[in-house]
Amino acid sequence: MNSDTKIELYTIHNTQNMNEFVLIRKDQFKEGLRFLDYVNMGGKVLTLDTSPPLVQNPDTQ
Numbered sequence: 001m002n003s004d005t006k007i008e009l010y011t012i013h014n015t016q017n018m019n020e021f022v023l024i025r026k027d028q029f030k031e032g033l034r035f036l037d038y039v040n041m042g043g044k045v046l047t048l049d050t051s052p053p054l055v056q057n058p059d060t061q
Contacts, residue, residue, distance in 0.1 A: 007025055007026070008025070008026035009023055009024065010023070010024050010025070010026055010028075010029055010046060011023055011024075011046065012024060012029075012035055012038050012043070014035040015035065015036070016035070017053065019047055019048040019049070019050055020035070020045060020047050021045070021046045021047070021048070022035055022038045022039055022044065022046070022049075023043055023044040023045075023046055023049075024038050024041070024043040024044075024046050028041060028043070035038040
């Protein structure tokens with residue numbers, strides 16, 4: 001494989017769930033496709049955890 005090959009990745013935002021993104025290759029991007037279309041194409045789903053930590057770090061006082 002050519003060592004110069006670089007794969008550009010895109011993230012597509014899920015409008016239904018603000019914390020969810022799907023990671024796709026640039027060449028998979030098509031105008032008009034929805035989030036679930038990319039998931040069905042095999043895109044990697046990323047979820048941002050925005051909940052606060054349950055345990056506060058005692059060292060940061």
